[in-house]
Amino acid sequence: MNSPRFSILVAMAKNRVIGRNNALPWQLSPDLKRFKQLTMGHHIVMGRKTYESIGRPLPGRISVIVSRQSDYQAPGAIVVGSIAEALKVCNEDKEMDQESFVIGGAEIYQQALGLCQRMYVTEIQQEFDGDALFPEFNQQEWHEISREKHRLDGDDGLEYHFVVLDRKI
Ligand SMILES: NC(=O)c1ccc[n+]([C@@H]2O[C@H](COP(=O)([O-])OP(=O)(O)OC[C@H]3O[C@@H](n4cnc5c(N)ncnc54)[C@H](OP(=O)(O)O)[C@@H]3O)[C@@H](O)[C@H]2O)c1
Structure with a gap:
């Protein structure tokens, strides 16, 4: 891979819902496990509200927090003032990191979608x-490269699919 890739990582319900009251509306531990596997060792770019919902920088990853508050403090994370700046921080480290993840939330996805080449969607x-x-987003612009179907055992038997989409060139 020559240039670093920016990828969106999101879990969304059938009606596109991704959050409620600044938290995830579901408990889906296989999704959290996948999140960890994919992002470990990489930069993760997130909005200030998502950062606060997580509550701390995630270990083993470089957290890049986007905020318009010039004095926003997030010890152990990098705070930037725009999405462009966030992507620049990731790019500067491209020798180390060939894939950076935009991990939400809604405001950040909206602005980063056009800049990403891949989406990992649960x-x-x-x-x-x-x-x-x-x-x-326009489905025609994306090519589904894989889909894994799963269902939680017991409880409510929630069905979920791990999908990878690449932007068509
Ligand atoms: N299901 C999932 O995969 C998933 C993933 C992540 C988050 N979520 C959910 O999404 C929700 C949070 O999303 P959200 O849209 O409310 O908030 P968000 O995108 O996490 O953060 C919004 C904040 O980001 C900063 N920001 C946004 N655009 C900016 C720009 N162009 N330049 C500088 N700063 C900018 C602002 O921070 P300041 O106000 O500090 O200026 C803004 O208030 C929560 O419910 C969370 O649980 C779900």
């Missing part, structure tokens, strides 16, 4: 109530 096959949505 499609939750159920609707949820929520106040944060993944932006609409």
Whole structure:
């Protein structure tokens, strides 16, 4: 791979919901495990609200927090004033990091979608109530390269798919 890739990583419900009251509306531990596997050792770019919902920099990753507050403090993380600046920080480290992940939330996905070449989507096959949505995007511009179907055992048997989409050139 010659140039570093920016990838979106998101879990979304059937009705595009990704969050409620600044938290995830579901408990889906296989998704958290996948999140960890994919992002370990990489830069993760997130909005200030998502950072606060996580509450700390995630170990083993470089957290890049986007905020318009020039004095925003996030010890152990890098705070930047724009998405462009966030991507620049990731690019500067391209020898080390060939793939950086935009991990939300809604505002950041909206602005970063056009800059990303890949999306790792956990499609939750159920609707949820929520106040944060993944932006609409043109499916024609994306090529589905893989889809793994899973279902939680027991409990509610929630069905979810791990999908990888690449932007068509
Ligand atoms: N399901 C998933 O995969 C997933 C992933 C991540 C998050 N979420 C959910 O998404 C929700 C949070 O999303 P959100 O849209 O409310 O917030 P967000 O995107 O996490 O953060 C928004 C904040 O980012 C900063 N920001 C946005 N655009 C900026 C720009 N162009 N330049 C500088 N700073 C900018 C601003 O921070 P300041 O106000 O500090 O200026 C803004 O208030 C939560 O419910 C969370 O649980 C879900």
